[in-house]
Amino acid sequence: MSLSVLLVFLLGVFVLWKPMAKFLLGTGRLDEVAGPRKEHWLTGNFHRLFRDGYSYHDQLVRQYGGVCKVHGMLGVANLMVSDPRALHQIVVKEQDVYQETDMFLISNRLIFGEGLISTVGEQHKKQRKMLNSVFSLANMRAVLPVIQPIADTLLGQLCAALPEDGGAKEIDVLPWMARGTLEYVGRGILGISLGTLDPSEAGEYIGYANAIRSINPVGMKLRSLRPFIPMIVRNISRFWRNKLVDWLPVPALRDMRDISYVLHASARRMIEEKKVEMERGDGSKKKHLMNIMLQANMSTSETDRLTEDELLGQINTLFLGGQETTTSALARILHILAGEQSAQARLRAEVRQAKLALAAEGLERVSLPYDALVSLPYLDAVVRETLRLYPPTNLLNRTATKDATLPLEFPVRSTSGRLLHAIHVPTGTNILMDLLGANRNREVWGEDAAEWRPERWLGASRNRYGSGSLDLAFGEEAPERVMDATPGSKRGIRYPGVYASMMTFLGGSRACIGFKFAEMEIKQIISTLVSQVHFALPSAMNEEGIRKEIHWRMDGLQVPVVRPPHGDLTTMQVPLDIRSVRETDFL
Template identity: 60%
Template structure:
């Protein structure tokens, strides 16, 4: 059977599936305003994901905090950025708005029974056991593992610089990916993945790095996954993968099998060490979150313990989160290369903090090598402001889906106009409606963040004297808090009693509620550690290379759901991810 016939057959089945589904879920979104459907197959959906920064923000500016958009084959969906509506979706009515079956089943097939593949009581049990694992005390415990890995990254980049102190163009994106993988391997799993040594990188790290790229190749098949899982056994699903003329599908299956095998090896290795009283993780007697997780699970009651399959499922779930941190690391260095004043201010702040320790220890001449404690690292005001502002303005993931499991009503903070031109402060949501949470739109909301919400301005997080605004629980929520009463009026992201329900400074970058990103504190720590380590010794600027016509190399960030940095023609193809920056050793003139 030819590929064309197979695609036709799949599309026919999908059309039938959609039609049957619509009969049981009548359209109730007729009065919600939005753009016209553009394509019969993809609706407007492709515009949200394909370099969709301006399209997403333009829809919200035109229609408000709830917009009707068309998905595949005309399915009507809601793009939501209104703060009160999102409070209901992710906190108050989270038992109504669930992860989609497509999302859950895909994650289960690839990563196992981890947090991003479970719902209901199973998910609650996993969160209850894992939340304490990511406590501040445990972040302090794993920082001694994080710091040497960041130092190793510095050494790898310094090795590419000329001895005479000249500038070299270095693509920071692959290095960001490698250091993120080693940080997750060392601090989270307690193993060495050797990602910073390209010739020795472990199979597990190589496989994780391939997953996202391979998944994009089979994106068109994702809507069929729930139907296939419910109606066909594993045996017949494997047969279909063998028969379909889709090599990328077989590649995805092999990657999934490799991830499962590697995760089981890690789990049994760490479990055996724990049972035999071995407390060392890789590279010495340091703590990893995997060891902490196994100890917590072992000490819990029989009812609260996770099964081996659930624990194995967490391993690759935690590793895949490195994709989003990778783009955040590359993005912040690109911003600092563009904003030279901010780079100098950050470098000077870090030097001051390290020098204070170096003077006490009598090693002023080597202040760059002085490690910062966790509490010092996370409390440096300008470093914190740079990280928060970058994650606010450029969230690594711009959209997240939920589905209404029953009829519901979304109350709105700000009224929208219906298709009849009338104002309304609530939207009826029929059961089965797909809700697209606009993280991007939420983080750019000018009512919440000010008229300069579209600008990168870390000073919004600081007082006039340069201190942090809203330290501690006034900025970040504890897990499972309901976002009520923790944020002071005037804190960034809280204006006139209105705020978003995010766990990270009210922004929606890491979501909110019980399905908020469990590793956001670890992500913040690793990003700050890499910044503090590299900025102390290196200077970054935008690429200076020009072609024969004098055209300078330019980096462009596409927002394709995920951030995708590319080099524009004539220097690049505009498709391949890359962040080339000019790098040299820092000089005295690079400090304030």
């Protein structure tokens, strides 16, 4: 037996002992909660949610309702939850009971540092307090002019790739959206150009951008190892962990370690550069969120101030969070508009009318200012409806730190047929917060919950519980009951999301802090592109007359691929037929 095989065997015995003992002892069995039978003693049925799992997910929600039991590795029971009252309990009312899993926290700390997604308790509250002010609407208004030229550059490069005769050309929009979002985060958050749209501007941080891009592909290769990371970190020193990474026949482990080294070194260099700029007096003149964060950190009290390691963690976290999911959302919107030509024409007309209105006031602008951009009703409806129906992330984890009870808005049937109005949750239970199921709940969103219908947002009250906006203010918590003033608020029932009443950006103190930046970025790119470019579904056919078809796999994340015979169902791509806009393309 080779040394590497022996090490893998011994490591497997070590890391599997605790979960195996837990399984054999029956801890957290959730016997009363109904769910599908486990399909395999080792893998259960949990893996089916991450294997193009939309139809399986839909089957579970329809059959079992807002709470069901799914089996993970070694048959350990997990709760999949989409019930609104239960989710309110998890993310708002008892968020200290239902915390991020050790697997999530420790993995993120190893890769990104001590950022928001790696911390809990008082440390997380301190960080959140600092960053809430950084992502204020006033700062969004200040940052938008800095990043507006990015969409114009993106548009110019797309148009340059089109035929001069005005005809259409098939272009994969996914890498274009990825390059655009990287540059948005680079300039808007970090204050640097990554050169993703103009290679001549690529500087020392292009390696940082490439490292961020690699995290999800590499992470997917390590998915089966992640549950064992907490035990390894707690029981093996850093020296021997590095030796194991070197010795084990798992190249993805070494790739992830290299990514982590690049992230930490690059973020530390950025902090030092920005500090030097601020000492010279240049920092206050540059409007990007990293400068705002550093200035806020320096001006706060010693007890509330973030350490350099915490600042480093925020930079890596914000860069990751502002790129991957936004790219997916942008590509999805363009794909939908390509298939919904009347919606595309209506949106294009709305953007043109807004620009004409500004011109009539003597404000000649290529791009819309922040307040005009975010208040376009149909653009807002298109973005909200797409993010509701197709959240880029479908499932998020929590673990119960003590025995607890989850109250239910909509009772479910137990394994014995009894109606359950609450679920007993044993300590250590893993909970899958089902964002997709919540956003498509017919009891809350109506019978057309599974349909893309942006009109549901038009005419919705702009009041928060009767006197505010659709979205929660920073740091504000959603109540359990609200007026039926907005979509997703039915008979006083509402999900606790910060973005309208959907769960796409989560809710409570661990909600996505950058959702307003993401919304601004999406609206600015979409409004810029549709005003000058027409999108249609791919028209390419093979010799049998089969048309090219885009399919979005649900693998935990939304993954766009092309169906055979034109694609392999694996390579990520969103090919669309693109041409310059004609007058007939306006509503």
